[in-house]
Amino acid sequence: MSLTLSDIQRIAHLARIRVTEAEAEQTRDQLNGIFELIAQMQAVDTAGVAPMAHARDVFQRLRADEVTEPDRRAAYQAVAPQTEAGLYLVPKVIE
Amino acid sequence: MQWETVIGLEVHTQLTTRSKIFSGASTAFGAEPNSQACQVDIALPGVLPVLNKGAVERAIKFGLAIGAKLNRVNVFARKNYFYPDLPKGYQISQFELPIVEGGSIDIQVPSEQAGQAETKTVRLTRAHLEEDAGKSLHEDFHGMTGIDLNRAGTPLLEIVSEPDMRSAKEAVAYARALHTLVTWIGTCDGNMQEGSFRVDANVSVRPKGQQEFGTRREIKNLNSFRFLEQAIDYEVRWQIEQIEDGHKIVQATVLFDPDTGETRMMRTKEDAHDYRYFPDPDLLPVKLEEDWIEQVRAAMPELPAAMRARFQRDYGLSAYDAAGLTSQRELAVFFTDTLALAGEANAKLVANWLQGELSASLNRDEKGIGAAPIGPAQLAGLVRRIADGTLSNKLAKQVFEVMWTEGGEPDAIIEAKGLKQMSDSGAIEKIIDEVLAGNPKSVEEFRAGKEKAFNALVGQVMKATKGKANPAQVNELLKTKLAG
Numbered sequence: 001m002s003l004t005l006s007d008i009q010r011i012a013h014l015a016r017i018r019v020t021e022a023e024a025e026q027t028r029d030q031l032n033g034i035f036e037l038i039a040q041m042q043a044v045d046t047a048g049v050a051p052m053a054h055a056r057d058v059f060q061r062l063r064a065d066e067v068t069e070p071d072r073r074a075a076y077q078a079v080a081p082q083t084e085a086g087l088y089l090v091p092k093v094i095e
Numbered sequence: 096m097q098w099e100t101v102i103g104l105e106v107h108t109q110l111t112t113r114s115k116i117f118s119g120a121s122t123a124f125g126a127e128p129n130s131q132a133c134q135v136d137i138a139l140p141g142v143l144p145v146l147n148k149g150a151v152e153r154a155i156k157f158g159l160a161i162g163a164k165l166n167r168v169n170v171f172a173r174k175n176y177f178y179p180d181l182p183k184g185y186q187i188s189q190f191e192l193p194i195v196e197g198g199s200i201d202i203q204v205p206s207e208q209a210g211q212a213e214t215k216t217v218r219l220t221r222a223h224l225e226e227d228a229g230k231s232l233h234e235d236f237h238g239m240t241g242i243d244l245n246r247a248g249t250p251l252l253e254i255v256s257e258p259d260m261r262s263a264k265e266a267v268a269y270a271r272a273l274h275t276l277v278t279w280i281g282t283c284d285g286n287m288q289e290g291s292f293r294v295d296a297n298v299s300v301r302p303k304g305q306q307e308f309g310t311r312r313e314i315k316n317l318n319s320f321r322f323l324e325q326a327i328d329y330e331v332r333w334q335i336e337q338i339e340d341g342h343k344i345v346q347a348t349v350l351f352d353p354d355t356g357e358t359r360m361m362r363t364k365e366d367a368h369d370y371r372y373f374p375d376p377d378l379l380p381v382k383l384e385e386d387w388i389e390q391v392r393a394a395m396p397e398l399p400a401a402m403r404a405r406f407q408r409d410y411g412l413s414a415y416d417a418a419g420l421t422s423q424r425e426l427a428v429f430f431t432d433t434l435a436l437a438g439e440a441n442a443k444l445v446a447n448w449l450q451g452e453l454s455a456s457l458n459r460d461e462k463g464i465g466a467a468p469i470g471p472a473q474l475a476g477l478v479r480r481i482a483d484g485t486l487s488n489k490l491a492k493q494v495f496e497v498m499w500t501e502g503g504e505p506d507a508i509i510e511a512k513g514l515k516q517m518s519d520s521g522a523i524e525k526i527i528d529e530v531l532a533g534n535p536k537s538v539e540e541f542r543a544g545k546e547k548a549f550n551a552l553v554g555q556v557m558k559a560t561k562g563k564a565n566p567a568q569v570n571e572l573l574k575t576k577l578a579g
Contacts, residue, residue, distance in 0.1 A: 053170040053192070053374040059382035063177065065112045065149025068119030069133035076137060077129070087241030088130035088137075090179040 001039070002032045096339075100331050101311075102266045102296060103220075103258035106273055107251050108283040109227070109291040110153045116226050116250035117187065124289050132229070132244035138182035139332055142543030143377055147170075150250040152193045153282040153380060154224050155391045157252060159397055160280050161219055163198025165388060170377040171224075174370045179242050180229035188253075190372040193223035194254075194381070200276065201400060203267040203418060208213035212414065217269045218257040225251050251547070252282065258297065258308065263327035267320050270294055271422075278384030279424040294323055298330045300338070309334070310344040313530055314351050314358055326351035326477070330358050410442035419450050425464045429471055437482075444478050452495050467496050476505040489562050490514045516521050517563045520572060527569070527576055530555045541577060549573070 008028045012019045019027065073086065082089040115122055135142045142298035158165045172190040198219045206213040229244040254273065260266045274292055278285040285292050299311035314330060317323045329351075333343055336400045349358040397405075399421040406417040426449065433445050453474070457467060477494055480486045486494060486509065497508045509515055517523055531538055534555060540548035556569050 023220055052329075053380045054376070056379065058379055059168075060146050060379040062148035062151060062381075063119070063145045065114055065147050066119065067114045067121045069114075069121075069131075071130040072133065073127075073129045076134070076139075078350040079574075082239070083237075084236060084241065086130070087236070087243055088129065088179075089241055092233065092238055092240050093179055093231065 001035050003028055003035075098335050099303045099305075099330075100260075100262055100327075101258045101299045101301065101308055102260040102263075102327060103553060104256045104260070104266060104270060105295040105297070106254045106256075106270065106297075107227075107293045108254060108277050110150050110250040110252055110282055111284055112147055112153070112250055114147060114149075116147050116150045117225065120248065120249055123248050124286075126245055128241075128243040129245060132247060134231075136182075136215055136244050136248040140183075144187060144375075146378065147250060148382065151194070151252075151383075152387075152391060154222065154252050155388055156280050156395065157222060157254070157277065157282050158195035158198065159388070159392050159395060160276055161195075161198030161200055163219065163222070164196045166192050166194055166382055167383050168192065168380050169383070170195040170380050171375045172372045173375045174225075174372055176370060178228070178231075179240065180231045180244070180247070182229070182244065182247070186226060186228060187375055187378070188225035188372075189223035191374075193221045193378075194383075195222035196220075197221075197479070200269065200272050202265065202272045203414075204265050204268055212418075215265065217259045217272075218263075220255040220257050222252050222254045225253060227251050227333065234557045258299075263324045266296060266327055267324050270320060275399055275422055277407075280396065290318060293318055294325055294500040296323060296330075298327055298334070298345070300331055300334045309338075310346050312344065312346065312358075315348055315361065317351060321350055322353055325353075325356055326358055329356055333358065368428060394544045396424070399424075399427070406430075406442075410439060410446075412442060412446055416443075416446045416450065420446060423464065429464055429467075432471035433475045433478070436472055437478040441478050441482050444481060445474070448474060448478060449493075452492065456495075456499055468500075468502065469495070473498050473505060480505055480509065484518065485509065485516055486514065487516050487562065487565060488517055494538035502564065515563065516565050517560055518565060518568065521569065523560070523564050523569060523572055523574075526559045526564075527556055527573055530559055531576065538577070549577075552577075 003026055005028055008019070008024045008031070012024065012027075077083045077086075077088070080088050109122075110116075112122060114120060115136065118133050120133040121131045122138055123131065129137075135144060155165060157163075158415040170192040171187050173185040174188045174190070175185045177184060199216050200219065201214050201216050204215045205211070221274065222393045227246050227249040228296075229242055229247040232241040236240075256269065260269055274285050277283040277292070285289055294317045296314045296317065298309045298314060299308040299309035301307070312334070313328065314326045318324055325487065326471045330349070337344060345363055347363045350361050351358050370427060377459050402418045402420045403414075406420060407414060412420070421427050430445060433449070434442055437445055453463075453467065453469065457464060477486070477491055477498070480494075481491050490509075491516055492513055493512070494505050494508050497503065497512065498505065530552060534552060537548045537555075542550065552573060553566065553569055556573065557564055557566065560569075
């Protein structure tokens with residue numbers, strides 16, 4: 001897959017980003033470089049290789065089940081836009 | 096046309112940890128709003144989740160209890176959706192590699208023959224760990240919504256069944272069996288009013304005999320067994336009517352309204368969320384070491400199914416009694432404690448008193464077994480006095496009543512209130528003579544062949560002894576007298 005200059009202009013327009021002619025060319029080359037990288041990775045035969053959930057081959061450390069956090073509501077709510085009766089207030093949402 | 100109902104349940108069980116799944120904030124119920132929501136729970140920038148060992152351990156315990164496969168490596172994923180009571184913009188859950196896969200739970204369902212029950216196995220798909228969201232309060236804030244994040248980050252184990260149930264009754268039997276199990280092993284307190292055990296039901300119908308499933312609708316957030324049954328019954332009738340009227344069922348999420356007893360549409364599949372699951376980069380895969388699993392296994396209590404079988408086998412109890420006694424761990428423990436003192440030979444008597452008088456009194460006073468004013472030692476004492484003939488059933492009920500309302504040991508109560516059964520046959524004979532002399536008409540009727548007259552005489556004797564005579568003994572003596 002590779003992008004043309006008009007693809008770049010269209011994406012830039014959708015994203016409301018103004019790009020110059022020179023920037024568009026540079027962006028096209030960079031994006032196409034990324035697509036090449038993806039194509040290269042997709043060409044590798046991964047049959048029989050288990051997918052990784054994380055880039056590092058280590059496991060999660062666990063925490064003892066203890067209450068360690070004090071009530072710091074006043075401090076947190078001091079920087080909240082709007083609170084009342086201990087609640088954070090947000091514009092009305094009803095599903 | 097004959098229709099068949101197909102039901103699968105998803106149950107959110109709140110785990111009994113002291114602290115949250117990814118933070119050290121308390122999970123205690125009923126606190127001041129946001130007083131138990133720390134920086135991780137309110138999702139301040141830069142905070143990181145740290146997994147609670149207690150939550151993982153409870154999931155292992157549940158997996159072992161249902162004979163499931165425990166994924167030695169399991170992974171947390173982000174489930175993305177936008178809602179103000181989910182301040183991160185995603186819920187941390189498990190998707191591709193949940194901690195528990197497979198397993199099953201046996202339920203008792205009514206069989207074709209009336210009064211009989213048979214065992215049915217419900218397979219489980221999976222159970223995964225996740226965090227709960229906060230709570231939105233839509234009233235009373237002049238057009239704004241109030242957010243309480245105390246519940247955010249509370250550990251949940253979501254337990255998903257296969258679509259193995261075929262009626263609302265079966266779904267309720269499964270939900271009850273699951274409730275018994277999770278409270279039994281202590282992974283969940285089972286408090287449905289507080290939302291610790293919430294049920295979603297996936298319901299569809301299909302013509303009987305058809306292989307493929309019909310289109311399902313999901314009823315969300317049922318928090319009582321009664322609502323679960325009502326909601327499914329309504330939903331099934333509604334779906335059948337729709338199809339018979341020539342409409343198609345559209346996959347949807349619905350809510351049950353307990354006031355009207357109806358389900359109503361919340362959203363259809365078209366506007367269903369695309370959750371864009373992906374592994375959470377803030378959390379590494381979780382490894383379950385074998386020795387940890389074995390430690391958890393070693394600490395497991397005897398499970399209700401095993402105990403039920405043992406009660407039937409060792410004590411000769413009926414399936415009904417055994418199932419009733421193992422419906423709650425505290426009740427089963429009360430039973431075994433009482434039996435240890437009353438003797439195994441009295442198992443049936445103990446079972447009867449526990450499930451009869453004691454359960455009825457608990458229900459009447461709206462008490463749990465833990466709050467019963469009578470303990471195993473008192474009940475055992477009472478049962479021993481019935482077994483050795485000191486108390487008739489009727490007198491035993493009076494002793495029970497005194498123990499329940501005033502307390503005290505059965506022997507002391509029997510002594511103090513003079514509730515001992517009369518066994519002195521001389522004294523009983525004397526009373527019988529008096530009764531026979533005072534009721535010549537009944538005596539004549541009996542001699543003329545009227546069985547009823549005999550019962551009337553027994554009644555008179557029992558009355559004259561204030562219920563303290565042993566009815567069997569009275570029968571015996573009366574028969575001899577009348578024959579003589």
